[in-house]
Amino acid sequence: MKIREIALDGVVRQNPTLKLVLGTCPTLAVTTVAFDSFGMGLAVTFVLICSNIIISLLRNVIPDKVRIPAFIMIIATFVTIVEMVIKKFVPDLYSSLGNFLALIVVNCIILGRAEGFASQNPVGYSALDGLFMGLGFTLALTTMGIFREVLAKGSIFGVTLWDANVFSISFFGTSAGAFLTYGLFIAVFNVAYNAVDRKSRHKLAARLANEEVA
Amino acid sequence: MDIIGIIIAGLFSQNFVLVQFLGICPFLGVSKKIDNAVGMGLAVTFVMVITCLVTYPLYQYVLVPLGLDYLQIIVFILVIASLVQMLEMILKKFMPGLYSAMGIYLPLVTTNCAIMGVAKIITDATVYTNIGTAVMYGLFSGLGFTLAIVLLAGMREKLDKLNLPKALRGFPITLIVACFMAMAFSVFSLVKF
Numbered sequence: 417m418k419i420r421e422i423a424l425d426g427v428v429r430q431n432p433t434l435k436l437v438l439g440t441c442p443t444l445a446v447t448t449v450a451f452d453s454f455g456m457g458l459a460v461t462f463v464l465i466c467s468n469i470i471i472s473l474l475r476n477v478i479p480d481k482v483r484i485p486a487f488i489m490i491i492a493t494f495v496t497i498v499e500m501v502i503k504k505f506v507p508d509l510y511s512s513l514g515n516f517l518a519l520i521v522v523n524c525i526i527l528g529r530a531e532g533f534a535s536q537n538p539v540g541y542s543a544l545d546g547l548f549m550g551l552g553f554t555l556a557l558t559t560m561g562i563f564r565e566v567l568a569k570g571s572i573f574g575v576t577l578w579d580a581n582v583f584s585i586s587f588f589g590t591s592a593g594a595f596l597t598y599g600l601f602i603a604v605f606n607v608a609y610n611a612v613d614r615k616s617r618h619k620l621a622a623r624l625a626n627e628e629v630a
Numbered sequence: 631m632d633i634i635g636i637i638i639a640g641l642f643s644q645n646f647v648l649v650q651f652l653g654i655c656p657f658l659g660v661s662k663k664i665d666n667a668v669g670m671g672l673a674v675t676f677v678m679v680i681t682c683l684v685t686y687p688l689y690q691y692v693l694v695p696l697g698l699d700y701l702q703i704i705v706f707i708l709v710i711a712s713l714v715q716m717l718e719m720i721l722k723k724f725m726p727g728l729y730s731a732m733g734i735y736l737p738l739v740t741t742n743c744a745i746m747g748v749a750k751i752i753t754d755a756t757v758y759t760n761i762g763t764a765v766m767y768g769l770f771s772g773l774g775f776t777l778a779i780v781l782l783a784g785m786r787e788k789l790d791k792l793n794l795p796k797a798l799r800g801f802p803i804t805l806i807v808a809c810f811m812a813m814a815f816s817v818f819s820l821v822k823f
Contacts, residue, residue, distance in 0.1 A: 441651050
């Protein structure tokens with residue numbers, strides 16, 4: 417039961433990108449193409465899972481006063497590992513993500529989960545929380561990446577859908593387009609979320625009323 | 631890189647927030663009122679200049695000669711975190727006026743990508759050949775950040791008075807306003823020196 421709660425929280429109810437609006441810098445910067453967004457999402461997910469596990473294991477060892485610097489050092493270690501691995505095996509992704517790979521270290525989602533979840537919960541749950549928060553981030557980023565790539569370049573994950581000379585809105589590839597896309601995504605997500613939320617509350621109220629009658 | 635080029639790049643054409651997407655979290659989070667935006671902008675500018683002063687020599691004269699440049703991320707974040715903590719203590723003790731203006735924003739600056747970003751940029755880019763240009767770049771990037779956040783705060787104070795559709799209130803309309811600002815700032819990238 418608790419696993420279902422963690423999954424729902426990470427992907428929908430507390431989606432780090434669309435609901436909490438954390439980790440906004442990479443969201444705006446790397447979503448010009450779908451592949452970069454997906455790669456960024458996976459890198460953050462990996463760091464999130466690893467740092468959550470280590471911080472959860474050490475939660476009774478780290479003194480309360482120096483916990484933030486300790487968390488930051490643990491996160492920085494994993495970010496360095498990710499940077500080295502991507503530089504070696506996926507050099508294209510490394511050059512297109514640029515500085516934003518190193519900047520995962522100051523991504524508020526990771527420190528937020530370390531402070532808010534991993535430092536108070538057992539290892540298994542913390543790892544799952546990292547996984548689902550990372551998935552929520554990856555999903556949001558990849559959808560935005562697909563949206564912007566299709567509109568600006570007429571392709572999806574680098575596969576051409578139609579000739580970009582025939583139809584393309586290059587505005588969505590620029591920095592202004594990034595802000596607009598993100599704003600629209602949050603608005604649409606909120607509308608959809610509120611609609612579903614209201615529906616489920618109506619259902620609950622109807623069921624309670626039925627039980628009362630019975 | 632000459633000084634006018636650095637000024638134009640920092641303030642407009644390479645604006646940290648609107649063009650390079652660094653420091654978006656405080657840009658969206660602390661821009662509800664102009665006073666808060668000014669405080670945040672000052673704190674970021676101040677820390678940026680000091681970060682450039684410390685990280686540039688540390689990287690060029692300690693990490694690179696020792697072959698430890700792969701420790702860049704870990705060393706920089708440690709330096710920035712302790713620097714901010716130290717600044718907070720010094721300001722509190724010796725400059726209470728300045729502390730009350732920007733003190734509460736200082737802890738937030740540690741996890742601001744703009745600070746880590748400026749440290750990465752001045753050490754990785756080859757154009758900043760000495761500490762003078764590096765610090766100038768830090769100063770004007772910070773001022774560019776202040777400019778963007780204060781402009782946005784001014785517009786958000788006006789936006790609060792409008793009757794917007796419920797779905798657009800808060801972050802969505804802020805991002806759409808930022809979109810128009812980014813369009814305006816991108817014009818400066820056509821300026822060549």
